[in-house]
Amino acid sequence: MLLSFLAVMALAILRLRNLLAVVMLSGIYSLLSAGLFVTLDAVDVAFTEAAVGGGIATLLMLATLALTTDEEKRPAERLRIAPLLVVLATGALLIYGTLDMPSYGDPQAPIHRHVAPRYIAEAQSETSVPNVVTAVLASYRGYDTMGELAVIFTAGIGVMLLLGRARKRRDD
Amino acid sequence: MHRHSVLRVTTKLLMPFILLFALYVQFHGDFGPGGGFQAGVIFGAGFILYTLIYGVENARRVAPEPVVRVLIAFGLLLYIGVGYAGLLLGGNFLDYFVLAQEPEKGQHLGIFLIELGVGTTVAATMVTVFFTFAGRGRP
């Protein structure tokens, strides 16, 4: 049900030309997907998505709109057929690919058989942290998380370099 | 935003709770849903709300930009530092077993410190990015 809402929202974003409405809709889209993550047992992810998608990302986009423009130019009159064809072909191939996938919620799916049972069984005794997500994030996959943190750090530095310096130049 | 007294008062009322909630998510993340990433974005969102209502100048006074910039680097360095601490104490890089007497305690301490590093960097980055965007508007 929520999934269908998401699809409707995405199509609305596609149709609208007023960028302010598009940004607000994408905020709602993020919030809906956060609700979806709760029903899919991913409470940690839902938390993050609600704060990031509904809050920070939307605000950053609004700030960008304030600095640029909030109306999209009318696209060329003729219907562009090539992108549509590419998208339909890719989608059809992907749907063909899903026919081999395990069905939703199947406990015997390959993804649940490899490392996850060990994490769930051992995390409590090895790290004394009941939240398995935290244990995997910080301990078992510490290298990954360090890399992600480095990416965030770099992105922050990049934004500061792109937007921070010119302001100083304008000052003097 | 000088005329919206309802917004101003509500923000002032909500701010401590948002920040307290972020800290709760940070430090209770081992036992319930939560952790460094979530706490970082909630903390950042709290500051961004304050910035929206009271303006960038006031927010800069609360969180001076040099301090926030240092915090960005501090979080990452804390993370890497914990990794090297494990190395120096005889384990591998990012091994927490050696940080305390018992391996489980060491793991818990390591996870706690690492989440702290993650939270600091994420929160500081979000605040800085928003300050940079917001400060761009005024000449």
Added chain:
Amino acid sequence: MEVFGLYNYWIVIVLMMTGFYVVISRGNLIKKIVGLNIFQTSMFILYISMGKVRGGTAPIIVEGLACPEGAVCYSNPLPHVLILTAIVVGVATTALGLALIVRIKEAYGTVEEDEIQSQEVET
């Protein structure tokens, strides 16, 4: 039931293709970023819905949870971890993209792709 069990993948593909279409068919750079975000969220949903176990609960260990021997009671924590970090990294990279757009607007006076291109051709 067997066919309906793949419904989540199909919606993910619809979302993914919508985002993809926005990215390749629209000339407005901000709209492209929104399209990329749609694409990204569809990826998150793909991973999280694969990690779901029917009858399972959130992967936070509870003492004394009645769990029959041999059954899977917790959803898979691994996709949660991957997506958790991906969301925050996603917003950081989105911020970087938006910063680039602001600079482009200042340099060219527009955020439409074809106008930028025609300006490039003129010079």
